[in-house]
Amino acid sequence: MxxxxxxxxxxxxxxxxxxxxxxxxxxxxxxxxxxxxxxxxxxxxxxxxxxxxxxxxxxxxxxxxxxxxxxxxxxxxxxxxxxxxxxxxxxxxxxxxxxxxxxxxxxxxxxxxxxxxxxxxxxxxxxxxxxxxxxxxxxxxxxxxxxxxxxxxxxxxxxxxxxxxxxxxxxxxxxxxxxxxxxxxxxxxxxxxxxxxxxxxxxxxxxxxxxxxxxxxxxxxxxxxxxxxxxxxxxxxxxxxxxxxxxxKKPVGHFLPEDDRGVKWLDARPDRSVVYVAFGSMAIFDPRQFQELAEGLELAGRPFLWVVRPDFTPGLSKEWLAEFHQRVAGRGMIVSWCSQQQVLVHRAVACFVSHCGWNSTMEGVRNGVPFLCWPYFADQFMDRSYITDVWRTGLAVSPNTDGIVTNEELRSKVEQVLGDGDIRGRARVLMDASRRCITxxxxxxxxxxxxxxxxxxx
Incomplete structure (x- = not known):
């Protein structure tokens, strides 16, 4: 009973x-x-x-x-x-x-x-x-x-x-x-x-x-x-x-079907080599910002797994996107949705380019993943402050005077996060603390x- x-x-x-x-x-x-x-x-x-x-x-x-x-x-x-x-x-x-x-x-x-x-x-x-x-x-x-x-x-x-x-x-x-x-x-x-x-x-x-x-x-x-x-x-x-x-393994109420190709793709990548990019369920990018983000990932030269919802960028040129797919084939994987917890626990993930929603923040923390913060609205700015100023487990992108995060800004910050051993160390310490709390x-x-x-x- x-x-x-x-x-x-x-x-x-x-x-x-x-x-x-x-x-x-x-x-x-x-x-x-x-x-x-x-x-x-x-x-x-x-x-x-x-x-x-x-x-x-x-x-x-x-x-x-x-x-x-x-x-x-x-x-x-x-x-x-x-x-x-x-x-x-x-x-x-x-x-x-x-x-x-x-x-x-x-x-x-x-x-x-x-x-x-x-x-x-x-x-x-x-x-x-x-x-x-x-x-x-x-x-x-x-x-x-x-x-x-x-x-x-x-x-x-x-x-x-x-x-x-x-x-x-x-x-x-x-x-x-x-x-x-x-x-x-x-x-x-x-x-x-x-x-x-x-x-x-x-x-x-x-x-x-x-x-x-x-x-x-x-x-x-x-x-x-x-x-x-x-x-x-x-x-x-x-x-x-x-x-x-x-x-x-238990479903957590996703609104979109999970594409398990992302996790399978990670299986073939070296440890701590992949940049994981996801902006949650609400963020919308205009075509210019989408292209800057895509080109920044390309410039970084790292393997990346990128979640792009069907409604993420209205009006994006399909021809441009097809050309981008061709240029990064073999190095980049784009999926419409995935099991983020399964991704973040994966040994191949090196950092998380995130909107800093609280679920994403806790999932990244629990797995010791360094962040590159790109908040969109609401509590995400406070979560960024936790990550960059209180826990110091990541950095944040800086938009230019037009409000655009340029491809060079993204490339530079990805390299900084991946190259900072102190950030990785603090992320591991916070991970250990989070896991002790729940056991x-x-x-x-x-x-x-x-x-x-x-x-x-x-």
Whole structure:
């Protein structure tokens, strides 16, 4: 008999679904029944990416469910303001109906909601239904700390009520935390423009209230990585870096089918020789920046594995891309998606050119891979600050006055990262610390056990 029935609710974005799926696998391993709730659109993506492997068989006991997100079929779900507003307004009601329907069909009563802080409006529904609430934050603890202090930042005049920087300066929320420019807040893009407003900032302003509805807040991090943040907020329990299973075989809710050619291609490469390039699920490059990046990889003269989503660069010349493929044939491999964890654990990977999303950051850290940071928006700038200034396990690219990272800049920084033994050494030290945390009496392991004990308590 299951220890209890847990409803899991991520924000509808790949970077949120993945860690929630990893957490869900761990909870199933501990004897819980888990129902994973995606939006209908993301549910279809996850099922589509699982084919032809088959959905239920490979999910290892996780039940998949879906609810509408409140948007029309042709709405742009990369418009964060529109997505946040629709989810906050419509999904709580749909979630309530889902819980009722599940119980009417004989499913066990839901004991807990493990929900995304960004879906906090559903916490109120859970409370109404007598369901206990745990909050799971998928980014860094430092990022959550910034979100919880928005009102303070407004009072101090660092930002205004609309989320724009009032003063161009660098600040540090607490000792040991990464320094952050006021134009690089977690709700801004690379130009310092707030994204998804006003819905995004309205949601963030409610974070302290919504978080107070949860009996516990856990996050995908570890103590040694964010000493300052956990000292500032000791009630946040780090349980990471999360992995679904040690063999990295369990599906983690990818929206695109994995191309396993990338991992097979790595098998034929020497140890620590390959530059791995991936920018997550949201970044969009214009054709000029794409070409500079491609030519930079070519100039570097190193083997590279590059993930290029189908929607990564609208308008790119197919002829140009075909010529590039010919020039780098045998040395470069381009795939549309892959199992990033399997790539980063591979002995052939020498460095990671990354957008610095938190999942990618933790995956790189756990495998001791040096970074070349190329953040796109949101919390990625803070993650870059951790990598380059706090942990010192990588470098960052510098755009020119036109905002373009040139091919020569990329070539030069790749060579610097690959040639820096101190960076490699610090990356290995942080890797060892992360692995100690999730085994035996490690801090993340003990925190996870505390979390499990709470979930089975009356």
């Amino acid at each position: 299951a220890k209890g029935h847990i409803l899991v609710l991520p924000f509808p974005a790949q970077g949120h679904v993945t860690p929630f799926m990893e957490l869900s696998h761990r909870l199933v391993d501990h004897g819980f029944e888990v129902t994973f709730v995606n939006t209908e659109v993301d549910h279809s993506r996850v099922l589509g990416a699982l084919q032809p492997a088959g959905s239920a068989a490979v999910l290892g006991g996780i039940h998949l469910a879906s609810i509408p997100d409140g948007l029309a079929d042709d709405d742009d779900r990369k418009d964060l303001g529109k997505l946040v507003e629709a989810c906050s307004r419509h999904m709580p009601g749909h979630l309530e109906r889902l819980v009722t329907q599940m119980e009417e069909t004989g499913r066990p009563k839901v004991n807990w909601l493990v929900g995304d802080v960004a879906m906090g409006s559903s916490f109120e529904v859970a409370k109404k239904l007598g369901i206990r609430v745990a909050s799971f934050w998928t980014a860094s603890a430092a990022c959550l700390a910034i979100m919880l202090n928005v009102s303070k930042l407004i009072e101090e005049g660092l930002i205004n009520d609309d989320g724009w920087a009032e003063r161009d300066e660098t600040f540090q929320l607490a000792p040991g935390m990464p320094a952050l420019q006021t134009s690089r807040m977690p709700w801004m893009d690379a130009t310092g423009t707030p994204v998804g407003q006003p819905a995004m900032l309205e949601l963030i302003a409610r974070f302290p209230t919504l978080n107070s509805l949860a009996e516990v807040v856990v996050c995908n991090s570890f103590e040694e990585a964010e000493v300052g943040a956990f000292k500032l907020y000791p009630e946040i329990l780090p349980i990471g870096p999360l992995v679904a299973d040690r063999e990295l 035996g009496s490690g801090s993340s392991c003990e925190n996870f056990n505390k979390f499990v004990n709470l979930l089975i308590s009356e």
